[in-house]
Amino acid sequence: MKRILLTALFIFCCNFLQLSAQTVRMISTGKVIHRFFDTSPISPSGKYVALFRFPYDDHAPKAGDSGEVILINLKTGKEKVVAISRGWEMQLGANVQWGNTDQQLFFNDVDTIAWKGFAVCLNPFNGKARRMEGTVFMASPDGKKLGSYNLEKSSYAQVGYGVIIPKAQNSRNIGPVENDGIFITDAASGKCSQLVSIKDIYLKTIPSIAIKDPENYEYYCFQVKWNPQGTRLLTTVQWSPKGGGERKRTVITMNADGSDIHTAITAEQWAKGGHHINWMPDGEYLSMNLDVDEKKGLEIITVKYDGRDMQTVYSPGSGHPSYHPKGLPYIITDAYAGEMNTNDGKSPIRLIDLRTKTEQAVGYSFFASDYQL
Numbered sequence: 001m002k003r004i005l006l007t008a009l010f011i012f013c014c015n016f017l018q019l020s021a022q023t024v025r026m027i028s029t030g031k032v033i034h035r036f037f038d039t040s041p042i043s044p045s046g047k048y049v050a051l052f053r054f055p056y057d058d059h060a061p062k063a064g065d066s067g068e069v070i071l072i073n074l075k076t077g078k079e080k081v082v083a084i085s086r087g088w089e090m091q092l093g094a095n096v097q098w099g100n101t102d103q104q105l106f107f108n109d110v111d112t113i114a115w116k117g118f119a120v121c122l123n124p125f126n127g128k129a130r131r132m133e134g135t136v137f138m139a140s141p142d143g144k145k146l147g148s149y150n151l152e153k154s155s156y157a158q159v160g161y162g163v164i165i166p167k168a169q170n171s172r173n174i175g176p177v178e179n180d181g182i183f184i185t186d187a188a189s190g191k192c193s194q195l196v197s198i199k200d201i202y203l204k205t206i207p208s209i210a211i212k213d214p215e216n217y218e219y220y221c222f223q224v225k226w227n228p229q230g231t232r233l234l235t236t237v238q239w240s241p242k243g244g245g246e247r248k249r250t251v252i253t254m255n256a257d258g259s260d261i262h263t264a265i266t267a268e269q270w271a272k273g274g275h276h277i278n279w280m281p282d283g284e285y286l287s288m289n290l291d292v293d294e295k296k297g298l299e300i301i302t303v304k305y306d307g308r309d310m311q312t313v314y315s316p317g318s319g320h321p322s323y324h325p326k327g328l329p330y331i332i333t334d335a336y337a338g339e340m341n342t343n344d345g346k347s348p349i350r351l352i353d354l355r356t357k358t359e360q361a362v363g364y365s366f367f368a369s370d371y372q373l
Contacts (some may be wrong), residue, residue, distance in 0.1 A: 010332055024363075026070055028079060031057045037320035038278050039138065043102045047074055050124070052085070052093030052185030060159070061089055063166045064112045069096055069105075073123045082124040085133070086110040087151075089116050094138055099143025099187065106136045106146065106187075110163050117152050117163040119159060121187060134185035134192030135163065137223065140230045146185040147233055149221035152342045153180065157220035157238060174242065175215045176202035182224055182235055182258070196258040201237055205261040207307065209237065209250050218240055222249075227283035228325070231256055232305060234264070234277065234286065245350075251277050251286070253305040262306040265290070273298060276320050281327045285309075289317035300331065300352075312360075314352055316340070329354040334365070 031054040034041035040048045053068040067082040087108030088094040094107040103123045109131075110117050120133035136146040154162025156172060173180050181197035198219050202209060211217070217239040225234045233254055240247035251265035264286055265277065274290035275298075284305060289298040292310070298317035303310040319334035331352040341347055342364065349363035 025353045027077065028053075028070070029299070032070070033053075035092050035095055035097050037276070037322055039097045041096075042074075043098050044100060045102050048072060048102060048124075049074060049098050050082075050098060052088060052096045052107070053081075054088075054090070054093070057090075061164050063115070063164045063165075064070070064110070067094065067124075069094060069107050071105075072172065080124075082127070083107065083109075083120065083122055083129070085120075086112060086142070087163040089154070089160045089162055089164060095138075097136070097139055099139055099235070100141070101143070104143050104187075108135050108151065108163050110165060115165040115169040116321075118186060119148075121148055121190075125333050130190060131193065132187070132190045134183045136185070137161075138225050141228055142230055144187050145230075146187060146360070147224040147226055148183050149235060150180050150226050153220060155263075156218065157222040161223070173198065173219050175217065176219045176239075180219075181221060182233065182254075195233075196254065196261070198237065199284045200258070201235075201252055201261055205250075205252055205263045207263050207266060209263060209267065211239075214239070223277075225277075225279060226256075227279040228281055229283040231283060232279075234279065234305075236277065264303055264305055264307045266307070278320075278322070280323050281325055287313075287321055287323060287331075289319075289321065300333075313354060314357065318350065319347075332362075 032051050034051050038136055049072045051070050053070055055065055055067050064086055066084045066086045067088050068081045069085055070079055071082045072079045085094040087110040096107040105122045105124050107120055109120050117135045119136040120129050122129045135148045135151045138147040139146050151162035152165050176199045178197045178199045182190055182195045184195045185192040219239045222236045235252050236249055237252050238247050238249040248267040249270045250263050250267050253264050254261045272289055272291040277286055277288045280287050285304050286301050290301045291298050292301055299312045299315040300317040300321050301310055301312050318339040321331050321333040324330045333350050337345040346364040348361040350359050351362045352359040
């Protein structure tokens with residue numbers, strides 16, 4: 001099974017550009033993971049880290065199995081289990097992430113009677129928790145809204161990112177359906193509403209993603225990401241033949257109110273190879289590993305939210321490219337197994353200087369997966 005399994009979590013407690021052996025310390029062990037490369041596990045105050053611990057790491061999660069949401073005090077090193085969750089998979093755990101204060105921690109859980117996924121807003125210090133109507137994939141920068149696609153159907157799109165319910169309680173999307181798409185939950189009230197449907201995207205996005213026989217395909221959204229300003233969202237829409245077959249994938253963007261829908265990366269562009277789309281700090285452009293030339297391998301590209309102005313910024317691309325959040329000309333990324341391994345099987349942590357078009361390996365890790373998005 002293709003998955004990322006972390007048996008230890010390392011926090012680089014240092015300046016982004018000054019990594020050294022003295023500034024790395026292990027803060028937790030034992031099947032622990034943080035969420036994803038686009039959100040920080042460190043709390044808004046910088047005092048705590050929120051993580052998820054798997055109950056096991058040798059098989060896929062089963063419906064109803066529970067893991068732990070844990071909180072670590074970075075000063076004292078003390079670790080505490082603050083919640084139990086049944087709403088997790090192997091890639092992102094329970095999507096544990098902070099809101100805009102240390103008193104606002106979000107994660108997913110599953111009602112095992114109704115078999116319904118839902119998000120929780122938890123104050124990890126007093127244990128007060130509120131159940132949301134919808135799930136959370138990514139909270140808005142101000143912590144006021146939770147963006148999500150259908151996490152219960154997530155495994156039909158790609159294993160590892162959603163919540164698990166029994167297959168008998170789930171259903172597949174045939175064609176670009178109206179009852180699935182992107183959902184927004186108001187963090188204050190807990191109320192959830194559908195922002196756009198897959199059908200809305202199919203009919204409205206520019207350039208069009210329409211095909212001649214959509215009723216013969218399954219359609220799903222996969223991932224939802226806010227830009228740093230909270231003004232736009234991105235998602236991917238993918239479709240594959242009923243009964244199995246090659247999937248097509250596109251990157252879609254829209255305003256926070258669901259208007260102005262664009263195809264930033266077309267199915268034809270993605271078909272050559274690519275993974276890990278993300279917003280850049282300016283909230284107007286996206287970055288991605290994408291094959292855009294005739295050479296073997298991927299390039300790190302940037303593209304405007306509407307698909308214009310695609311540029312190659314560095315080659316080769318790999319792993320999870322993340323731009324400096326303050327807009328400095330640096331990218332930090334890792335590499336998948338097989339992308340740029342050393343002779344002893346390690347993968348580099350790459351620091352790329354966009355001014356000089358050079359890079360240095362600031363660390364190495366063993367990477368246990370060939371999984372790619």
